[in-house]
Amino acid sequence: MYKDVLKGIQDAGLFKQERFIHSAQAADIEVEYPAGSPLKEVINICANNYLGLSSHPEVVKAAHEGLDTHGYGMSSVRFICGTQDIHHELEQKVTEFLGTEDTILFPSCMDANAGVFEAILTKDDVMISDRLVHASIIDGIRLCSAMHDTFKHSDMRHLENKLQLHHDQRLKVVITDGVFSMDGDTAKLDEMAVLCEKYDALLFVDDSHASGFIGKRGRGTHEKYGVMDKVDIITTTFGKGLGGASGGCVSGRKELVEMCRQKARPYLFSNTIAPPVVAGVIKVLEILSANTELRDKLEKNTEFWRNGLTEAGFVLKDGDTPIVPVMLFNAKLAQDVSKDLYDEGIYAIGFFFPVVPQGQARIRTQISAGHEIHHLEKALSAFIKVGKKYNILGKTKQEIIEMYGM
Numbered sequence: 001m002y003k004d005v006l007k008g009i010q011d012a013g014l015f016k017q018e019r020f021i022h023s024a025q026a027a028d029i030e031v032e033y034p035a036g037s038p039l040k041e042v043i044n045i046c047a048n049n050y051l052g053l054s055s056h057p058e059v060v061k062a063a064h065e066g067l068d069t070h071g072y073g074m075s076s077v078r079f080i081c082g083t084q085d086i087h088h089e090l091e092q093k094v095t096e097f098l099g100t101e102d103t104i105l106f107p108s109c110m111d112a113n114a115g116v117f118e119a120i121l122t123k124d125d126v127m128i129s130d131r132l133v134h135a136s137i138i139d140g141i142r143l144c145s146a147m148h149d150t151f152k153h154s155d156m157r158h159l160e161n162k163l164q165l166h167h168d169q170r171l172k173v174v175i176t177d178g179v180f181s182m183d184g185d186t187a188k189l190d191e192m193a194v195l196c197e198k199y200d201a202l203l204f205v206d207d208s209h210a211s212g213f214i215g216k217r218g219r220g221t222h223e224k225y226g227v228m229d230k231v232d233i234i235t236t237t238f239g240k241g242l243g244g245a246s247g248g249c250v251s252g253r254k255e256l257v258e259m260c261r262q263k264a265r266p267y268l269f270s271n272t273i274a275p276p277v278v279a280g281v282i283k284v285l286e287i288l289s290a291n292t293e294l295r296d297k298l299e300k301n302t303e304f305w306r307n308g309l310t311e312a313g314f315v316l317k318d319g320d321t322p323i324v325p326v327m328l329f330n331a332k333l334a335q336d337v338s339k340d341l342y343d344e345g346i347y348a349i350g351f352f353f354p355v356v357p358q359g360q361a362r363i364r365t366q367i368s369a370g371h372e373i374h375h376l377e378k379a380l381s382a383f384i385k386v387g388k389k390y391n392i393l394g395k396t397k398q399e400i401i402e403m404y405g406m
């Protein structure tokens with residue numbers, strides 16, 4: 001029976017094929033694609049390696065040292081015998097970096113989001129989430145007995161209506177991503193903080209695509225919007241900008257973090273982050289706290305990239321984050337452009353329904369501090385060459401849709 005189901009997925013053009021990278025994650029990678037093909041050296045512009053830390057020599061060295069001093073694994077969950085001094089040290093470093101009161105580590109941010117709501121809310125409470133929040137938040141909401149409602153993406157009037165509607169619940173939690181990963185836009189945390197204060201609601205932000213580089217010191221979306229003391233709960237991942245290995249956390253009000261330590265199931269029933277990874281993330285936070293060099297470089301690279309694509313005549317999603325979606329609207333066009341870019345030595349993936357809404361297919365590019373200008377120049381000329389081939393440079397959304405359909 002599953003044969004047919006899988007064939008259905010294939011026929012619909014939705015079958016996901018993995019590409020094997022033979023090198024470390026970095027700006028230049030060696031890829032085997034399709035499987036069995038000779039290795040090809042390409043420039044990666046679709047990783048979450050925002051700060052170029054995934055293979056940073058100091059981070060690799062710190063992980064080696066962590067392996068030597070603290071071993072390979074803990075063979076335990078935290079509360080039995082899975083807590084080392086470095087787990088505690090990392091929690092304190094995250095707290096300091098994000099400017100919160102306390103932090104608890106999770107095996108991943110997916111786990112943090114799966115555990116946090118159930119740990120702090122009851123059926124007398126309500127969760128009000130942006131309609132475009134990450135899948136892991138949706139799963140966390142499903143696992144929680146509190147009532148759930150949504151507001152239209154970044155629509156503050158709609159959010160206020162919902163806060164009024166639910167005013168008599170015991171606790172109200174407003175839930176959003178800090179940076180939305182598909183469009184690269186940021187939540188209006190300043191306005192959300194005002195509304196949360198007015199209606200006595202808690203503010204929850206998942207800053208996975210922001211921690212380490214958004215805001216003047218890279219502390220996150222709450223820094224960018226000047227509301228560092230107004231966000232009650234932050235979840236984030238160590239699997240993106242903060243080194244790219246694995247792990248996540250819940251950081252925020254002390255008593256909420258303590259509730260997670262007592263009750264969050266992925267914390268209580270899943271293994272601790274491995275010691276070498278913990279040591280690596282500690283080094284990452286040291287590097288990012290010492291100066292803002294990497295996030296500043298990322299900002300410059302992003303500006304160069306956005307300006308270059310705009311001047312070349314591509315349609316982009318507005319924004320100022322390192323997530324820069326090049327809009328192509330048609331799913332096949334997105335796949336064809338991705339393939340031609342690969343032939344030109346540029347690794348960038350096409351996104352189409354159901355990952356993004358129907359008719360909004362795109363190439364999502366992601367800029368990194370690991371890129372040098374020569375990488376971006378080469379990528380830009382490849383985009384221009386391919387853009388010319390498909391005659392989409394200088395064309396509006398409407399014109400591209402007329403040529404290729406939705």
Ligand SMILES: *Cc1c(COP(=O)(O)O)cnc(C)c1O
Pocket residue numbers: 107108109110111113134136177181206207208209236237238239246247248
């Ligand atoms: C990537 C991501 C996650 C999952 O992080 P992991 O640590 O890889 O589980 C959660 N939330 C958001 C918004 C993300 O982008």
